[in-house]
Amino acid sequence: MTTETETDVFEEHRPVLLGVAYRMLGRVADAEDVVQEAWLRWSGADRGDVREPRGYLVRITTRLAIDRLRQVKARKEAYVGPWLPEPYATDFGEAVPDTAERAALTDSVSLAVLVVLxxxxxxxxxxxxxxxxxxxPYAEIGAMLDRGEAAVRQLAGRARKHVEERRPxxxxxxxxxxxxxxxxxAAAGDGDLEGLMALxxxxxxxxxxxxGKSKAPLRILESADKVGRFLVGAAQKGVPDQSYRFMELNGGLAVVVLSEGKPDSVFQVDVFEGRIQAVYIIRNPDKLLSLATP
Incomplete structure (x- = not known):
């Protein structure tokens, strides 16, 4: 039987486990399934030799996420149109006071980086x-993945180089x-194409x-002219009883567009040197379920 202490220990580390699983899978539902499976493993395990519960739980979660990632590969290959991660509410607040640690957590959960991953x-x-x-540390990662430290360093170097080369x-x-x-x-809502183009x-x-479940471009649009005209056209059509809500999603400000009080889409932009470099729009209703308020 699971004791209250065992439950408390797991709940203490749940945010970290969910963070690892989401960064691995890019989908909240999959990440929650993995964390639930980790809980079942934890509650049924002999923990007599477990000296550091967090490391033990992260190891279980990581291995489960690797298995799940291999399983969902075919699902993503059959996906209609561009794929983006499911929006993930992030508000580290006082839980992560260190600037460097906060930056690492924010960057690794951004839409741009998750797409590269x-x-x-x-x-x-x-x-x-x-x-x-x-x-x-490399040695600890090696223990989690049953790999030698040298092999882990090689994997890390290859992954880091790949991400840096493709990171917007x-x-x-x-x-x-x-x-x-x-x-x-404001510019999109007013149909101000010139003002939008300036941004x-x-x-x-x-x-x-x-x-393929809502209206959105089935290909990536490139150039200010194409993107600006699409946004103005989309804003003019609007949605029934439209309203907006600002949220912190994937480490940055995002706009949740509501239709009759329910999430219809999510907008987020990437900025560099005072200009918008990328616009992300998520309209797959399956990916907006976690943003609905009770």
Missing amino acids: ESLSPLERAVFVLREAFGY RYEVDPDRRRELTERFL LAPDVRLVGDSG
């Missing part, structure tokens, strides 16, 4: 997440991001994720 092998992704986001440039200054987001919304970088990209 999709191109890594499951082992490379696990090593990258454990090392870059959570700062685990962006700034994470929250005030600047909010200012541009608000101006972006967009010439080579801006728009990535829309609908999964």
Whole structure:
């Protein structure tokens, strides 16, 4: 029978476990399933030799996430249109006071980085997440994955190089991001194409994720002209009883568009040198369930 202490220990580490699983899988439901399976393993295990519960639980969660990542690969290959991670509410607050640690957690959960992580092998992704986001030593990662330290260092180097080569440039200054987001919304809502174009970088990209279940571009749009005209057109059509809600999602400010009080889509922008470099739109209703308020 599970004791209250055992439950308390697991609940203490649940946020970290969910963070690891989400960065591995990019989907909240999959991450929660993995954490639930980790709980079942924990509650039924002989913990007599467990000296450090957090490391033990992270190891179980990581291995389960690697297995799940291999299982869902076919599902993503059959996905209709561009794929983006499911929006993930992040508000580290006082729980992560250290600036460097906060930056690592924020960067590793951003939409841009998670999209790049999709191109890594499951082992490379696990090593990258454990090392870059959570700062685990190479030797400890090796123990978690049953790999030697030298092999883990090689995996980490390969993954880091891959991510750095493909990581889009962006700034994470929250005030600047909010200012541009608000101006972006105002210009699009007013049908002000000229004002919108002034905010967009010439080579801006728009990535829309609908999964074929809502209206969104089935290909990535590139150039300020194409992106600007699409956004103005989309804003003019609108949705029934439209309203907005600002949230911190994936480490940055995002706009949740509500239709009759229910999430219809999520907008988020990446900013660099005062211009919007990327626009992400998530409209797949399956990916918006976790944002609905009770």
